Amino acid sequence: MSILIKNGLVVYGEDLNVVNADVLIEGNRIAKVAKNIREGADTVIDASGRVVSPGFVNLHTHSPMGLLRGLADDLPLMEWLEKHIWPREAKLTREAIKAGAYLGALEMIKTGTTAFLDMYFHMDAVGEAVLESGLRGYLGYGMIDLGDPERTEKEVKEALREMREIEKLESDRIQFVFGPHAPYTCSLALLKEVRKLADEHGKLITIHVSETMSEVGRIQERYGKSPVVLLDDIGFLGKDVIIAHGVWLDSRDVQILARNGVTVAHNPGSNMKLASGVMPIGKLLNAGVNIGLGTDGSASNNNLDMLEEMKLAALLHKVHNLDPTIADASTVFRMATQNGARALNLKAGVIKEGYLADIAVIDFNRPHLRPINNVVSHLVYSANGNDVETTIVDGRILMLDGEVLTLDEEKVLEKAEKVVESLL
């Protein structure tokens, strides 16, 4: 199968040079980017007045949490989790979570996300929804043992069961990752076991770390060190680890993350909504830490729109540091695309020959995106997910001219509404 995207403004290469060109996709890869490509193709997309962008990589989310959107707002993290979210999540069945996963997948396709790193329960069910949607999903079963050795064993068993189920889907687009929830909900025994299993099975690890001041206080009280020092001391960290948040990091923590090649998934929307704090972006960038961008779940954001998230990231750091240059549009755009892909060991996030064909076509024929003085600036500061017209993953069109081809939109919305009505 081949696709030819004609006459678009292409955000080309790692350097984000914008060129007026055609993009030829053969199979699941970008075969050629050039002016006036003459080769025929099975499908031709006219991209005049459109921007051809790398698809977005949401590096931290809980995709089924759209089910809980709007049910618990205006709370700090611990109260939000313990009093409102966890009691509701305890009622969610496998079927409900699958309905939430469809809802999340639909929202991601419609807003140009092509790959995401997830952490939740029943990830084998999430995997089935992701398979049908056509997205790339990196799926972590969220493990919590609260220091109870019986629960440690149960959680490890469940993670391995879900890993095997996800592997049975036999799709390169869907990968299992280990997802211990956080240092404050997981015992050291569980964290060490996860490290061992990730090495044994060659899987990535994702974990919430240093999200709030109260978390850092808890860990300091329990272990006498920061969460990052704790994880380093037990040999947990490595270039296969993606920590979500990394808000409360001191200079020593930042050096440890840099030394271990850890990626930080930055979630500005969630950090602002839960009043968690502001990630030290300047220190992390100076230390050379890879930073990707995530939305977190839709109960703390409250959507999965990566275009919106880029704007939040850029604006938050400017005002917090009183420095408009600290996170410029290109830096933030790379976080949302190539940096996320790098963390997932994916040859994606860049429009260039040989890269995976994960692409978002964004309609710039709209008043808020004209005149086209600066494409990357418009993508970060002016656009939002509704401007995405076509989404391509692995060389397959998931949405064309606003119509989602892989999922039945009406059915997905109806089912999500029904499960929430009956369970929550």
Ligand SMILES: CSC[C@H]1O[C@@H](n2cnc3c(O)ncnc32)[C@H](O)[C@@H]1O
């Ligand atoms: C064990 S599955 C994942 C678990 O994480 C919860 N969660 C959602 N957002 C956050 C956040 O910002 N910090 C910590 N935990 C979060 C989610 O509700 C699930 O219980």
Ligand SMILES: [Zn+2]
């Ligand atoms: Zn999270």
